[in-house]
Amino acid sequence: MTVVRNTRQKQAVLQALRTTRTHPDAAWIHTEVRRELPSISLGTVYRTLEALVQGGVALTIERAGQATRYDFKHGEHHHHAVCQSCGAIFDIEVPRLPVAALPGGFQVADVRVEFHGVCEGCQTK
């Protein structure tokens, strides 16, 4: 049977993701983690992030043509507001959704709400 091992690489990636509020992408995390583990590869970062997402520890925010951003699940269920101009991502609190009619038998694992628009900074430009 497969046992998941606790490696320095995994610890470092998790730590990097946990200690930032900037919703980083894989490349950013790679750069960050390399300060501690100079030889860690980008491939490993991707593999670890994928595992964190599968494990329900992190979630992803995807934007067409741009790198996937990762977000550590801090406590509460939160959602995101994405600035279409500068790409900044803000955390948003949204009341639990009244889940309406879903297709017969669809088993919901996760609900994701994204507000797309323009942040204050970009409006004044």
Place this chain on the structure above:
Amino acid sequence: MTVVRNTRQKQAVLQALRTTRTHPDAAWIHTEVRRELPSISLGTVYRTLEALVQGGVALTIERAGQATRYDFKHGEHHHHAVCQSCGAIFDIEVPRLPVAALPGGFQVADVRVEFHGVCEGCQTK
């Protein structure tokens, strides 16, 4: 001043997107449209889809590592349920969201709700 021209290619892409309920990706649309316009290029399909999204006529559904899916905005504001197993996308009706506290001055252009889970077909496998 720039005038948007009405070309055979744009008509064909719009038509293809409008007459399907399958939330296709660019490659699928390219194949489909080539039945009418055998020489249309994938680049043009991308450029046209991008224009439709910018024009508010279509919207995108993004999934990590997979091709962006496009959706023609049929009448009502609807959302999506994405099967994590087979990738199928279903249309969902969701009551208008009570927009809670957004970051100061964030101007919302669009709210997107995605249910992620497993569809009925994939559960019985």
Place this chain on the structure above:
DNA sequence: CTACTTGCAAAGATTTTGCACCTCA
């Protein structure tokens, strides 16, 4: 020990772009 992980580099996949030619208005 040995099965799981990693680093590396190459492969894949998706999407964007430069440019010369074409065509709608």
Place this chain on the structure above:
DNA sequence: TGAGGTGCAAAATCTTTGCAAGTAG
């Protein structure tokens, strides 16, 4: 006719993978 649009192919990005070597348990 001329500003946009298109086709083509190359480039840019982002992400995944095969494999030999490393290492946690």
